[in-house]
Amino acid sequence: MLYKRYIEIGRVCFIRLGDDIGKYGVIVDLVDQKHLLVDGPDGIGRKVVRLNQVALTDIKINIPRGCKTKTVRTAMAKEGVEAKLAATSLVKKFAAKNAKAQLGDFARFKNRVAKTASNRKIRSTVRKLKKSS
Amino acid sequence: KQWYQREYGVPVQKSPRFYPTEDCKTPLKNRRVVKPTKLRGSIVPGSVVILLAGSHRGKRVVVLKQLPSGLLLVTGPYKINGVPLRRVDQTYVIATSTKVELPALPAIGDEIFKRKGKPTKNEKEMFVDNAGDNSYKISAEKVALQKEIDALVVPAVKKVDMLQSYLRSRFTLTKGQFPHEMKF
Numbered sequence: 540m541l542y543k544r545y546i547e548i549g550r551v552c553f554i555r556l557g558d559d560i561g562k563y564g565v566i567v568d569l570v571d572q573k574h575l576l577v578d579g580p581d582g583i584g585r586k587v588v589r590l591n592q593v594a595l596t597d598i599k600i601n602i603p604r605g606c607k608t609k610t611v612r613t614a615m616a617k618e619g620v621e622a623k624l625a626a627t628s629l630v631k632k633f634a635a636k637n638a639k640a641q642l643g644d645f646a647r648f649k650n651r652v653a654k655t656a657s658n659r660k661i662r663s664t665v666r667k668l669k670k671s672s
Numbered sequence: 673k674q675w676y677q678r679e680y681g682v683p684v685q686k687s688p689r690f691y692p693t694e695d696c697k698t699p700l701k702n703r704r705v706v707k708p709t710k711l712r713g714s715i716v717p718g719s720v721v722i723l724l725a726g727s728h729r730g731k732r733v734v735v736l737k738q739l740p741s742g743l744l745l746v747t748g749p750y751k752i753n754g755v756p757l758r759r760v761d762q763t764y765v766i767a768t769s770t771k772v773e774l775p776a777l778p779a780i781g782d783e784i785f786k787r788k789g790k791p792t793k794n795e796k797e798m799f800v801d802n803a804g805d806n807s808y809k810i811s812a813e814k815v816a817l818q819k820e821i822d823a824l825v826v827p828a829v830k831k832v833d834m835l836q837s838y839l840r841s842r843f844t845l846t847k848g849q850f851p852h853e854m855k856f
Contacts, residue, residue, distance in 0.1 A: 644722070644732075644768040644856045648838050 544595040551598040551620055552577065553629055556591065559583050561633060563596075563624055565615060568605045578611040580621075598623050709742030714767035718774040718828075720835075721746065722766040722843045722856070728755050730842035734772055734825060741782045749822045749829065752839045756810075757818055759785050766843075768856045772832065775824050784814060 544550070550566045552575070564579030570587055577593070578585045585608055600618045602611055615621070624630050642650070715721065717737045721744070723729055733755050736745045744762055748755030757780070787808065829835050845851065 640853075641855055643770065644843070644854075645720070645770040645835070645838055648841060649834055652834070652837070 544597060546575070546590075546595065547599070548604045549600045549602045551596045551600065551624065552588075552593040553596055553624070553627075553633070554583070554588060554592055555594045555633070557588070559586070559588075559592075561637070563620075563630075564588070565600060565602065565611055565620075567602070567611060576605075578608050580612065580615070584608070594629060596624065596627055596629060598627075708740070709738070709762070711738050711744075712762055712767060714769070715744065715762055715765070716771060718772045720768045720770040720772065720839070721760075722768065723755070723760060723764065724766060725764045726760075728758075730844065731755055732768070732839050732841065732843060733760075734774075734829070734839070736774065736777060736780075736821070736825075739780075739782050743782075745780060747818070747821055747825060748839065749825045750818050751822050751826055752829065752836055757814065757821060766851075766856055770835070770838075772825070772828050772835070774828055777824060778817075778820060780817070784811075784817070 546566065546569070548566055548568070551563060552566060553563045554560060554577075559582075562579060562583045564577035564583050564586070566575050567578045567585070568576040570576055573590050574587050575590060575593065576585070577583070577588050598618070598620055600614050600620065602614050715735055715738075717735060719735050720732055721735050723731050723733055723746075731748070731753050733746045733748055733753070736747055736757075739745050739759060741759070742761075743759040744765065745757065746755065746760045747757050750756050759782070829839065
């Protein structure tokens with residue numbers, strides 16, 4: 540099994556647990572076996588995060604180790620990190636999960652009704668195909 | 673000047689003729705002011721609400737207004753889910769974010785909901801007459817009022833897509849759903 544996403548300086552990571560959930564940052568330095576120094580846009584700043592709080596993405600930018608926040612941010616802007624991130628399935632799934640959690644009771648009801656209707660259609664189509672074959 | 677013509681000062685408050693030998697504590701004054709029950713910000717006339725207790729638990733119901741007693745006046749509407757005009761405490765209710773635009777409704781107070789008390793002993797009779805049927809019978813006035821209110825509320829509900837079937841359904845929890853994590 541070949542790993543493609545490495546923990547390296549410049550790797551963009553998405554924070555999936557903890558207080559900064561939903562935010563992203565760039566790995567600027569390694570603290571120890573389980574902690575990273577991460578720097579990101581205004582919402583997160585420069586901060587130490589645990590490895591398990593974080594999900595690595597495919598995006599990597601070129602920055603020197605331990606560089607200043609300003610450098611990180613200009614490099615991120617140059618590479619267009621935010622736009623690239625929004626296109627990743629990781630961020631899309633997270634956004635979808637978030638949106639689902641924000642649904643009210645009525646919306647949940649409507650979704651459930653739509654789902655049962657579509658499931659019924661699917662099952663009846665499958666049954667028809669089984670019968671004909 | 674004579675004694676009856678002289679001017680005397682008289683105390684406005686005379687000292688009491690009697691006071692106890694030891695100082696005894698006086699109870700604090702009751703300064704309680706009865707205020708009307710504060711309604712949750714999420715509950716507004718027209719908001720859909722989930723009943724949590726009683727025979728109609730789990731049913732979604734429309735709030736008409738807050739009565740002077742502090743309780744919520746609520747109706748299914750009766751035609752949709754069988755919940756009549758009813759009083760409900762806001763603590764036994766989950767407020768959803770769905771709101772129905774209600775037209776102007778007739779004024780309703782707490783009086784029609786007051787139950788007749790048990791028959792009390794008459795001075796002349798020995799025993800209280802409990803033999804008769806004292807079960808609760810819905811008054812014709814209430815039935816008429818329910819029809820009147822339904823005629824106003826049901827069209828307002830039908831205007832919103834799928835709201836009628838939503839009010840017909842009951843609220844349930846399935847696996848993985850935790851009310852404290854859910855948005856209503």
